[in-house]
Amino acid sequence: GDSVTQMEGPVTLSEEAFLTINCTYTATGYPSLFWYVQYPGEGLQLLLKATKADDKGSNKGFEATYRKETTSFHLEKGSVQVSDSAVYFCALSVDNNNDMRFGAGTRLTVKP
Amino acid sequence: NAGVMQNPRHLVRRRGQEARLRCSPMKGHSHVYWYRQLPEEGLKFMVYLQKENIIDESGMPKERFSAEFPKEGPSILRIQQVVRGDSAAYFCASSPAEAGISGANVLTFGAGSRLTVL
Numbered sequence: 001g002d003s004v005t006q007m008e009g010p011v012t013l014s015e016e017a018f019l020t021i022n023c024t025y026t027a028t029g030y031p032s033l034f035w036y037v038q039y040p041g042e043g044l045q046l047l048l049k050a051t052k053a054d055d056k057g058s059n060k061g062f063e064a065t066y067r068k069e070t071t072s073f074h075l076e077k078g079s080v081q082v083s084d085s086a087v088y089f090c091a092l093s094v095d096n097n098n099d100m101r102f103g104a105g106t107r108l109t110v111k112p
Numbered sequence: 113n114a115g116v117m118q119n120p121r122h123l124v125r126r127r128g129q130e131a132r133l134r135c136s137p138m139k140g141h142s143h144v145y146w147y148r149q150l151p152e153e154g155l156k157f158m159v160y161l162q163k164e165n166i167i168d169e170s171g172m173p174k175e176r177f178s179a180e181f182p183k184e185g186p187s188i189l190r191i192q193q194v195v196r197g198d199s200a201a202y203f204c205a206s207s208p209a210e211a212g213i214s215g216a217n218v219l220t221f222g223a224g225s226r227l228t229v230l
Contacts, residue, residue: 006154034218043116043203043221044155089154100145100205100219104154 002027004090006103013080013110021075021106023064023090031092033057033066033073034100038087047075047088080110116141116222117186118204124228131191131198133225137206144187145219146179149201161187194229201226 007022025031032051036044048057053068062077073090090103117136125131137144143162147155157171161181172179176194181187191198205219 036221041223043223044205044219045221046218049218101157102147102155 002029002031002092002094002101004092004101004103006090006106008104008106009087010107010109013108015082015110015112016079017110019075019077019080019084019108021088021090021108023073023075023103025071025073025090025092027071027092027094029094031094033064034091034093035062035064035073035075036089036091036102038089038105040086044089080108082110082112084108085110116204116206116220118202118222118225120225121223122226122228124230125194126230127195128193131194131227131229133189133191133202133204133227134186135189135204135206135222136186137204138220141206141208141220143207144181145205145207146187146189147203147205149203149224151200155203158189191227194227196229199227199229 003026005024034049035047037047038044047062048059050057050066053066056063056065064073064075066073085108087105087107089105091100093100116138119134123131145160146158148158149155159172159179160168163181164183176192178190201224203221203224205221207219
C-alpha cells in the first residue's frame, strides 16, 4: 500500500545549523507530496508541497524537491532557528485515494 | 473565516465510558478526515467521510469506534467503552474536495482533541 518512511528522530541542532530530514515514499499511483509541521500543543500546518516530479516546494526557508527516481522528498533548511523546533511530518496523497498518508514524524529541537 | 474547529480540546474519561469528539470543518469544506496520534508516534489515518457517507474507514478499529458526518452539524467520532490504550490526540482535517487531485487540495487540520482514559 501507499506509505511514507521518515528519518527517525529526535534531531537536535544548534541555531544556524543545516537541516535535512529524509523522507521516502511508496505509492501505486502518482502522488502529491507534502511536509506538515506541528508546533507544541497545536494541530498540523501545511509547510510545503509538490505535485509532480522535479517540483520544488518551499516556504519559510524550508525546501523539498520531488525526486521520482529516488522516490524521495527530503526536507532541508540552510539555517535553522529556535522557533523551528517542532515535529515535521512527511505525507503523500495519491489521486485515486482520498486520504493522506503520514510518516511517523521527526521531532526537531533547535538549541540557541 | 474560522478554521477546522474541534471540541472538546481535552477530554478525560474512565475506562468503560463513552467518548464523543466533534469536528466542524472549514466553511465550504465537505470532506472530513480523522487521524489518531498516539504518544510519541505519528498520525494514523482512521476514517474519511463526506456528508452522510463514510468513504474510507480502513483505519478504524473494528470494534467500539464509529464516525459520522450528518447532513447538518459536525462530524462525530465516537468511542464506546474506552480503554487506556485509547488515550491519544485525535485530529480532524477537512478539504473542499478529494485531497490529491492535481495536488490542489490539501488538508486543513484542527488543533486536536486530547483524550485521556483513566
